[in-house]
Amino acid sequence: MFWTTAALLVTLAVAGVSTSHKSGEITDIDVNSPEVKDALNFAVDEFNRQNDVYIYKVVKVIKATSQVVSGIMYRFEVEMSISGCKPSPQEICAKDNSELKPYTCNFEVWSQPWLGPPKFMRNVCKH
Structure with a gap:
C-alpha cells in the first residue's frame, strides 16, 4: 500500500497535477x-x-484534462488533419491534400506507470 501511494504521489508531482485536487476531479492541464x-x-x-x-x-x-483514477486519465479534444502521407517505409505523400477535411477527435489515455505502459482507452473522431 505504501509503495502504491508513493508511486501515485510521484506520478502526480511529475505530471504537474496539484495534490490539492480531490481524487476523481477533472482538471485542465498544460x-x-x-x-x-x-x-x-x-x-x-x-x-x-x-x-x-x-x-x-x-x-x-x-x-486537455486529467483525472486521478488509480493513475491518471488524460483526455484530449484535438483537431486532427490528414497529412496526405500513407504509412509505409517510404512515407508516400499525395501532392495535393487540400480537399481533405479536418477531424475533431477525443482521445483518452490511462497512465499507471507502476503497472507498465499507458493504455489507449478511447478514440472518437468526427468531421
Missing part, C-alpha cells in the same frame, strides 16, 4: 508539460496504427 505531450503523442501514434490509409497529425489542442 499541454506543454512533457508528460502531457507524451500522453498525446502516444494517443496519436495509437490512432495512426489503427488507420492504414493516411497518417493524421494534431493541428490544434482544443481541450
Whole structure:
C-alpha cells in the first residue's frame, strides 16, 4: 500500500497535477508539460496504427484534462488533419491534400506507470 501511494504521489508531482485536487476531479492541464505531450503523442501514434490509409497529425489542442483514477486519465479534444502521407517505409505523400477535411477527435489515455505502459482507452473522431 505504501509503495502504491508513493508511486501515485510521484506520478502526480511529475505530471504537474496539484495534490490539492480531490481524487476523481477533472482538471485542465498544460499541454506543454512533457508528460502531457507524451500522453498525446502516444494517443496519436495509437490512432495512426489503427488507420492504414493516411497518417493524421494534431493541428490544434482544443481541450486537455486529467483525472486521478488509480493513475491518471488524460483526455484530449484535438483537431486532427490528414497529412496526405500513407504509412509505409517510404512515407508516400499525395501532392495535393487540400480537399481533405479536418477531424475533431477525443482521445483518452490511462497512465499507471507502476503497472507498465499507458493504455489507449478511447478514440472518437468526427468531421
